[in-house]
Amino acid sequence: MPHKVRIALDAMGGDVGASVVVPGAEISLRRHPDTEFLLFGNRAAIEPLLEARPGLRSAARIIHTDVAVKMDDKPSQALRYGRWKSSMWLALDAVKKHEADVTVSAGNTGALMAMAKFNLKTMQGIDRPAIAALWPTLKGESIVLDLGASIGGDAQHLVDLAVMGSAMARVVFGLDRPSVGLLNIGVEEVKGLEQVREAGRLLREANLQNLEYIGFIEGTDIADGTADVVVTEGFAGNIALKTAEGTARQFVQYLRSAMSRTWRTRLGYLLARQAFRTLNEKMDPRKVNGGVFLGLNGIVIKSHGGTDAEGFASAVDLGYDMARYDLLAKIEQTLGRSGAGDSAIRIGEVAS
Amino acid sequence: MPHKVRIALDAMGGDVGASVVVPGAEISLRRHPDTEFLLFGNRAAIEPLLEARPGLRSAARIIHTDVAVKMDDKPSQALRYGRWKSSMWLALDAVKKHEADVTVSAGNTGALMAMAKFNLKTMQGIDRPAIAALWPTLKGESIVLDLGASIGGDAQHLVDLAVMGSAMARVVFGLDRPSVGLLNIGVEEVKGLEQVREAGRLLREANLQNLEYIGFIEGTDIADGTADVVVTEGFAGNIALKTAEGTARQFVQYLRSAMSRTWRTRLGYLLARQAFRTLNEKMDPRKVNGGVFLGLNGIVIKSHGGTDAEGFASAVDLGYDMARYDLLAKIEQTLGRSGAGDSAIRIGEVAS
Numbered sequence: 001m002p003h004k005v006r007i008a009l010d011a012m013g014g015d016v017g018a019s020v021v022v023p024g025a026e027i028s029l030r031r032h033p034d035t036e037f038l039l040f041g042n043r044a045a046i047e048p049l050l051e052a053r054p055g056l057r058s059a060a061r062i063i064h065t066d067v068a069v070k071m072d073d074k075p076s077q078a079l080r081y082g083r084w085k086s087s088m089w090l091a092l093d094a095v096k097k098h099e100a101d102v103t104v105s106a107g108n109t110g111a112l113m114a115m116a117k118f119n120l121k122t123m124q125g126i127d128r129p130a131i132a133a134l135w136p137t138l139k140g141e142s143i144v145l146d147l148g149a150s151i152g153g154d155a156q157h158l159v160d161l162a163v164m165g166s167a168m169a170r171v172v173f174g175l176d177r178p179s180v181g182l183l184n185i186g187v188e189e190v191k192g193l194e195q196v197r198e199a200g201r202l203l204r205e206a207n208l209q210n211l212e213y214i215g216f217i218e219g220t221d222i223a224d225g226t227a228d229v230v231v232t233e234g235f236a237g238n239i240a241l242k243t244a245e246g247t248a249r250q251f252v253q254y255l256r257s258a259m260s261r262t263w264r265t266r267l268g269y270l271l272a273r274q275a276f277r278t279l280n281e282k283m284d285p286r287k288v289n290g291g292v293f294l295g296l297n298g299i300v301i302k303s304h305g306g307t308d309a310e311g312f313a314s315a316v317d318l319g320y321d322m323a324r325y326d327l328l329a330k331i332e333q334t335l336g337r338s339g340a341g342d343s344a345i346r347i348g349e350v351a352s
Numbered sequence: 353m354p355h356k357v358r359i360a361l362d363a364m365g366g367d368v369g370a371s372v373v374v375p376g377a378e379i380s381l382r383r384h385p386d387t388e389f390l391l392f393g394n395r396a397a398i399e400p401l402l403e404a405r406p407g408l409r410s411a412a413r414i415i416h417t418d419v420a421v422k423m424d425d426k427p428s429q430a431l432r433y434g435r436w437k438s439s440m441w442l443a444l445d446a447v448k449k450h451e452a453d454v455t456v457s458a459g460n461t462g463a464l465m466a467m468a469k470f471n472l473k474t475m476q477g478i479d480r481p482a483i484a485a486l487w488p489t490l491k492g493e494s495i496v497l498d499l500g501a502s503i504g505g506d507a508q509h510l511v512d513l514a515v516m517g518s519a520m521a522r523v524v525f526g527l528d529r530p531s532v533g534l535l536n537i538g539v540e541e542v543k544g545l546e547q548v549r550e551a552g553r554l555l556r557e558a559n560l561q562n563l564e565y566i567g568f569i570e571g572t573d574i575a576d577g578t579a580d581v582v583v584t585e586g587f588a589g590n591i592a593l594k595t596a597e598g599t600a601r602q603f604v605q606y607l608r609s610a611m612s613r614t615w616r617t618r619l620g621y622l623l624a625r626q627a628f629r630t631l632n633e634k635m636d637p638r639k640v641n642g643g644v645f646l647g648l649n650g651i652v653i654k655s656h657g658g659t660d661a662e663g664f665a666s667a668v669d670l671g672y673d674m675a676r677y678d679l680l681a682k683i684e685q686t687l688g689r690s691g692a693g694d695s696a697i698r699i700g701e702v703a704s
Contacts, residue, residue, distance in 0.1 A: 138602055148537045151545055185500050185590035193503055193587060219594025223602040235545060236588045238537035240595040242571025247599040250490055250575040254634050255607075258627035265627040272620025275610035282606050 004034045005323045006101050007316060008094035011041030012068035012087040014106030014305045014312070018042070021106065022049040024312030026056040031313075032320050038063060038094050040087040065090055069111045071305055078111030079118065088112060092119050095298035101323035104290075104316050106303035113149055113293065120298040123328075125335055126160050128153065129295035130234070131302065132168055133241070134318075136282060137225030143169050143178075144222060144230040147291060148238035158182065158199035158231055159206075164294040165229035166211040167330035171321055173228060177210060181217035181227030183236065192216065199231075210334045290315035292322065299327055356388045357675045358453050359668060360446040363393030364420035364439040366458030366657045366664070370394070373458065374401035376664025378408040383665075384672045390415060390446055392439040417442055421463045423657055430463030431470065440464060444471045447650035453675035456642075456668050458655035465501060465645065465654075472650040475680075477687055478512050480505065481647035482586070483654065484520055485593070486670075488634060489577030495521050495530075496574060496582040499643060500590035510534065510551035510583055511558075516646040517581035518563040519682035523673055525580060529562060533569035533579030535588065544568065551583075562686045642667035644674065651679055 011021045018041060025037050037060035039046050050057050067086040069078045082089055088107050094100035096119050105112050113129070122129055132145035145165045150157075162180045169178035182200050184192040196216070203213035217226050219240060232240070259269040269276070289311040293300040299322045303315035363373045370393060377389050389412040391398050402409050419438040421430045434441055440459050446452035448471050457464050465481070474481055484497035497517045502509075514532045521530035534552050536544040548568070555565035569578050571592060584592070611621040621628070641663040645652040651674045655667035 136602075138605055151537070183591060185503070185587055186594075219591045219596075220598035220601070222595055223598030232591070235537055236591045239535060239571045239584070239588045240591050242538075243574055243592040243595050244571075244599040246572035246575030247596045248603060249572070250488075251600060251603045251631075253490055254631050255627075258630040258634075259624060261627060261630070265624040268620040268622070268624025268627065270620070271623065272611060272617040275607075275613060275617040275620065278610040278613070279603075279606050282610075 004036045005320050006036045007319055008038045008040065008091040008100035008103045010088045010091040010105035010107050011039045011046050015071065018045045018049055020309050020312050022046060023309035024316060026053050027309060027313035028316035029056055029059055031317060035059060035320060038100055040065060040090045041068065042066065063090060069107050071108050073108060073111060075110040075114035078108060079114055089115050092116055096120055102299040102301060102319040104301045104303060104319045106305050106307060106312060109302055112302055116293055116296055116300050120296040122295050123297055126295040128157060129293055130161055130164060131291045132165055132294050133291045135222060137223055139225030142225055142228055142230055144237060146234040146237050147241050148234045151233065151235045153233045155195045155198035155202060158195060159202050161231045162203055162211060163334045164331055165231055167327060167334050168292060168294065169228045170210065170330050171325040171327050175228060177212045178228035179212045179214045180229040180231060181214050181221065183230055183232035184216035186218045208334060290318040299323060356386045357672050358388045359671055360390045360392065360443040360452035360455045362440045362443040362457035362459050363391045363398050367423065370397045370401055372659065372661050372664050374398060375661035376668060378405050379661060379665035380668035381408055381411055383669060387411060387672060390452055392417060392442040393420065394418065415442060421459050423460050425460060425463060427462040427466035430460060431466055441467050444468055448472055454651040454653060454671040456653040456655060456671045458657050458659060458664060461654055468645055468648055468652050472648040474647050475649055478647040480509060481645055482513055482516060483643045484517055484646050485643045487574060489575055491577030494577055494580055494582055496589060498586040498589050499593050500586045503587045505585045507547045507550035507554060510547060511554050513583045514555055514563060515686045516683055517583055519679060519686050520644060520646065521580045522562065522682050523677040523679050527580060529564045530580035531564045531566045532581040532583060533566050533573060535582055535584035536568035538570045560686060642670040651675060
């Protein structure tokens with residue numbers, strides 16, 4: 001990619017819209033000066049924020065639209081009134097038209113996925129898109145997918161998730177051959193779903209050059225960082241993600257109430273403040289903000305709707321990396337269509 | 353129940369066996385003096401432990417067997433050599449023969465479930481048993497099931513889980529009408545599994561007297577304690593449980609390493625020691641040790657294999673409560689077969 005990384009921003013997305021998106025873009029631009037922004041949304045809301053930021057001003061262009069997708073609309077509603085003209089749609093369309101390399105939106109997840117599917121379509125050979133996210137672990141970070149873009153799925157879908165997740169791991173972690181585990185349950189007498197077993201067999205047999213399949217893993221292995229990429233279908237993935245979020249919040253709550261109980265614990269808290277700051281940073285969802293939509297003909301990053309400028313900047317950073325290190329080409333490569341290494345992994349071809 | 357609560361213990365179960373089981377029984381006996389124990393296992397291992405505990409000695413009887421199920425055996429192996437004669441089998445058989453009111457084992461989960469199904473059989477109207485556990489939440493505790501006894505399942509299975517879980521909540525929490533939530537995912541465009549939606553419709557329409565159905569809940573709601581009973585099929589349930597375990601461990605690890613970094617944080621730790629003790633207690637898995645097998649013609653408690661005497665005592669306490677407050681009758685009642693309140697909730701009858 002010789003040119004700058006061109007990032008299309010849905011400036012109206014998220015709980016507050018432009019007042020988070022524009023400052024977030026500015027933070028990310030400082031980290032990646034070779035970025036250009038297309039800002040889609042209401043010019044009257046965006047312009048003053050941009051005028052106050054000369055550095056960003058000269059790297060950004062506003063494309064005005066009056067229409068914004070609301071956070072609580074159903075995907076079908078959003079499509080009905082927002083297609084062709086909402087800031088979300090236009091930001092996606094910029095990627096479709098090759099005017100941008102990646103779209104970042106903090107808008108309504110369902111609407112964003114519906115519009116992305118409708119406009120960008122899934123990659124050849126991929127039936128259903130997925131949402132992947134970075135997950136903080138004891139070893140660093142892992143990629144976990146699918147977090148709820150679709151429910152269920154056969155062995156081929158799980159293999160596709162492994163291929164896409166490992167391509168993302170190559171981009172984000174800079175690994176040649178990321179390790180991939182299939183999430184399963186360890187209770188002896190049930191031995192896991194048939195499609196999970198079949199996917200494991202396929203991945204083992206394919207022995208891909210860009211992906212090291214390490215077998216089944218359990219829920220505890222996510223936090224342990226046992227695999228670089230954790231693969232599961234979207235129902236269990238979404239439940240794992242939200243259960244972990246809830247548990248982390250619960251822990252913070254317990255800790256806070258325990259620390260404020262007596263003068264000794266309060267004094268201890270003051271002395272150990274730095275430790276709690278470190279802990280908060282480790283568990284800070286803003287630092288790993290950004291789900292990646294995988295499997296579409298274009299890169300789309302979903303930032304958390306309730307994030308702040310720092311969090312939105314993390315999502316923009318992630319989009320930058322995906323574009324700069326060419327996520328889509330790496331997926332194609334693992335799918336075996338680049339001629340540059342791996343053999344194809346399609347059930348019809350592998351399972352002979 | 354006029355007589356004492358009679359508890360059958362698999363004295364050979366768990367990573368260490370009798371040296372945890374016998375002291376655990378002693379601790380629980382102190383809390384519930386109206387308990388009698390049947391100890392199944394190797395007399396030579398149990399007898400000396402019992403002799404040292406005169407209180408327990410007079411409330412316990414040893415039934416000798418040489419055969420013990422190993423922790424890493426497959427259920428089929430365990431059934432082959434352990435049926436009719438292992439300590440695990442005999443402890444279950446005591447319940448089958450009405451010589452005991454409940455079985456507690458820290459042995460191999462898969463083997464215990466296989467033997468329990470084989471010997472006790474599922475209750476009339478229940479197709480598949482489930483494993484339920486107490487889950488610490490911000491509000492106290494909730495019951496979560498199924499944690500992996502079976503995978504998948506239709507709407508009727510989820511309704512059965514709701515019925516059994518709410519009966520357990522009535523016993524453990526002393527509630528008249530526990531709230532029940534169906535675990536689902538919140539991503540708009542997918543809207544959850546068909547069987548989850550159908551189960552929700554059935555539960556809403558049935559409007560049971562002993563169970564308040566509150567709708568779909570998400571992973572974060574488990575830690576928040578939104579529902580007294582959280583219902584999901586075993587694959588997602590097992591993954592939720594183990595993901596939460598992993599996350600809690602991760603948090604403790606982060607905290608420990610952050611607190612030991614400088615002299616200030618170490619001093620802070622010393623001053624706030626009591627707070628960390630409180631925190632550990634809150635997150636201590638021993639305090640909520642014990643999965644309950646639901647849906648069988650008999651009550652079976654599975655204690656964690658690696659637990660200590662205090663943890664095993666918690667499992668015995670749980671078994672005591674289940675027997676004393678008659679879990680099985682409460683399930684029957686909610687199933688509508690007691691004539692004492694609720695109408696039957698079977699798909700053929702409700703969905704007209």
